[in-house]
């Protein structure tokens with residue numbers, strides 16, 4: 001999505017949503033009633049093929065594209081290799097334009113203050129680092145958890161900020177509990193300082209360790 005599109009979308013958020021939903025309902029109804037032909041001749045290579053060899057196109061008369069999948073793939077591949085430099089340059093330009101205007105570079109939402117990604121994309125990235133995959137849905141779930149905890153570290157009570165001091169910690173450390181390393185439920189928002197100190201301790205062990213430190217240092221005073 002280009003910068004102009006992102007700006008436009010931000011201004012017309014409600015309208016976009018309505019238009020998209022209307023289009024989806026219309027499209028769905030149309031696709032359900034449309035009967036696909038059994039065979040079709042590709043307009044590019046001229047071969048008669050079964051309809052499975054064609055990509056769908058909801059606004060075409062028979063519901064299929066005019067070129068077969070093989071022809072489409074070949075065309076796409078050729079186009080990409082012929083325009084490689086221009087495509088990379090265009091992508092780069094789009095990326096920098098969006099960042100310069102305060103948009104997330106991977107979607108069309110506003111980026112976090114002073115960062116290059118929005119909250120959801122930032123969390124998705126952290127989630128990927130932590131458990132190996134991070135979808136938008138998972139990011140939304142984790143954002144909910146952060147808000148539930150009132151943006152505070154459960155160990156120190158420090159206010160933690162996305163893109164700054166908020167980190168995802170494995171409650172059961174992944175080195176000692178590899179079977180839980182990829183569970184999203186095993187993740188917890190903590191401050192970066194607490195995360196560094198906790199290392200490969202479990203929640204209970206870490207709290208016990210902190211208690212030991214405070215008791216000992218107090219008795220020394």
Ligand SMILES: [Zn+2]
Pocket residue numbers: 042043044045046047067068069070071
């Ligand atoms: Zn073809």
Ligand SMILES: [Zn+2]
Pocket residue numbers: 104105106107108109117118119120121122
């Ligand atoms: Zn984003």
